[in-house]
Amino acid sequence: MPAAPPPVVVPDLVDRLRDDLTAAGYDVDGVTARLGDLAAVALARDQPVPARRVLRGADDPVATFVRLFTLGDAVPAAAAARALPRLGLDGADALGLVDRVGDDVRALVDLQPHAVVDDLGEASWWVCSDLGELAHGGAPLPTDHVLGVGAASMTLVEAVVPGLTGMRCLDVGAGSGVQSLHLARTGTEVVATDLSERACAFARFTTALNGLTVDVRPGSLLDPVAGERFDRVVANLPFVITPRRDDVPTYTYRDAGLPGDDVVRRMLTEVGGHLATGGLAQFLGTWEDRSDQSWRDRLATWVEAARAALAARPDGTDDVLDVWVVQRELADPATYAEAWIADGGRPDRATADAWYEAWLSDLAARGVEAVGFGIVTVRRRPADSATPPLTRFDDEHAGIPGAWRDVLAAGLSGHDALGALDAHRDPARLLGARLRVAEGVVERREHDPGSPDPRRLLLVDTRRRGLTVEASTALAAVVGACDGDLPLGVVVEAVATLLGEEPSRLVERLLPALTGLVADGLLAPVSRP
Incomplete structure (x- = not known):
């Protein structure tokens, strides 16, 4: 079934819709309270039965909005009119939100509350997108489908390093505008791009509904901002590796129309030229791990190309690019194919098998042994x-929840701190620094039953991803004494005396580990007046 036309922005009507949603209490807390925890959590897993049981026969505004915009159910026109007293059904129709059939109303779009609580405080919005799989009853989605808030959206939100206010921001692959909402919290100007004209329409509607002014431009990746530079760039790229065959659908929300992992290569090599000095870009991507080239080697060639491209620019010769890639998942070809065949509605068995064959053949043709997924961070600085320049490739397969923004921020700060101490060239310079253990770093000890001495000493960063460093007794003692009062060299000498070791030998043994702790942000230099 073809998708309905995207919504249109009529300022006065959008203002009335916002007033109705606000008056109804149609936000994340309001929906959760109305459904109850069991139904709300089930609905988040795309299981509608508990929610339908709770809302059966209900016609209060929140119930009406959930039934209409999330579940895709027909609701009585009278109930919809009561939920939208300022906008009215004629206004909802004019915006392209609903379709009236007899005495009932059906939604043409998905309209969901979205909220976040983080270091910046609380924020609440509404996101308008195409009706999801629940409303489609499991049928395949149209290939021009525009997603709402998904897992990838939130992965990127959780990875974006906090920045200063007053920034010029760019949202690449904007979709329904989720990242633009978050960027607007710190950006005085937000530009959004998307190859899909349909997605641009949804992004305009979402941002307008939330009272924001965002410059939404159609076009591929960075093409619409040629010659422009930004303080912050985020991109939820259409990064899925899809076989280039006519019988395999290419959904615009996940496929850039480029072969293999070329969309990530292009983004990485071009984005540095669109960053202001001091600017930061972060984006999600997938990459191929091939029999003749590991994923690290593959991305390393792209990093070299990105730096060469920046150096060739008239405005880039005095700047460098820091690049940090965190691989969060690694899937074999079969697992990768199965995941994306099931995405967007399940096809019949014969069709699914044909797509499966196409995926495996496509990956095998390039010698792909696995497909990685992760977060790329690019920083431009003098x-x-x-x-x-920082070049870092981390492999983190564990299901580590959230707070990646803190991991990345700490690592970038740690790299800069080592530079400020000139410790990259001469690690021994770290010995003159006063260091303090970062908040949330704890020591854990593992004992064999009945043994008074620990079998293992662990330094654990509990604030973020649970980064764990195995430590010797000497390293744990040095870290434990780092309170910012004494230079590191003095601390090491004191520990050496306590342990009966030669200070110079202990320094030689511990200095690489201590440098690594600063680089990861577990130890931080303290400025002294």
Whole structure:
């Protein structure tokens, strides 16, 4: 079934809709309270039965909005009119939100509350997108489908390093406008791009409904902002590797129309030229791990190309690019194919098998042994002889929840701190610094039953991803004494005396680990007046 036309922005009507949604209490807390925890959690798993049981026969505004915009159910026109007293059904129809059939009303779009609580405080919005799989009853989605808030959206939200206010921001692959909402919290100007004209329409509606002014431009990736630079760039790229065959659908929300992992290569190599000095870009992506080239080697060639491209620009010769890639998942070809065949509605068995064959053949043709997924962070900064460009590839397969923004922020700060101490060139310079253990870093000890001495000492960063560093007795003692009062060299000497070791030998043994703790942000230099 073809999708309905996207909503249109009529300012006066959008204002009335916002007033109705606000007056009804149609926000995340209001929906959860109305459904109850069991039904709300089930609905988040795309299981509608508990919600339908709770809302059966109900016609209060929140119930009406959930039934209409989330479940895709027909609701009595009278109930819809009561839920939208300011907008009215004629206004909802004019905006392209509903379709009236006899005495009932059906939604043409998905309209969901979205909220976040983080270091910036609380924020609440509404996101308008195409009706989801629940409303489609499991049928395949149209290929021009525009997603709402999904798992990838929130993965990126959780990874974006906090920044200063007053920034010029860019949302690449904007979709329904989720990242633009978050960028607007710190950006005085937000530009959004998407290859899909339909997605641009939804992004305009979402941002207008939330009272925001966002410059939404159609076009591929960075093409619509040629010659422009930004302080912050985020991109929820259409990164799915899809076989280039006519019988395999290419959904615009997940496929850029490029072969293999070329969309990530293109984004990485081009984004540096669109960053202001001091600017930061972060985006999600997938990449191929091939029999003749590991994923690390593959991305390393892209990093070299990105730096060469920046150096060739008239405005880029004095700047460098820091690049940090965190691979969060690694899937074999079969697992990867199965995941994306099931995405967007389940096809019949014969069709699914044909797509499966196409995926495996496509990946095998390039020698792909696995497909990685993760977060790419790119920073542009002035060249500094004491601080070499950061090139870092981390492999984190564990299901580590959230707070990646803190991990990445701490790592970037740690790299800069080592540069400020000139410790990249000469690690021994770290010995003159006063260091303090970062908040949330704890020591844990593992004992064999009945043994008074620990079998293992662990330094654990409990604030973020649970980063764990196995430590010797000497390293744990040094870290434990880092309170910012004494230079690190003095602390190491004191520990060496306590342990009966030669200080110079202990320094030689511990310095690499201590440098790594600063690089990861578990230890931080303290400025002294």
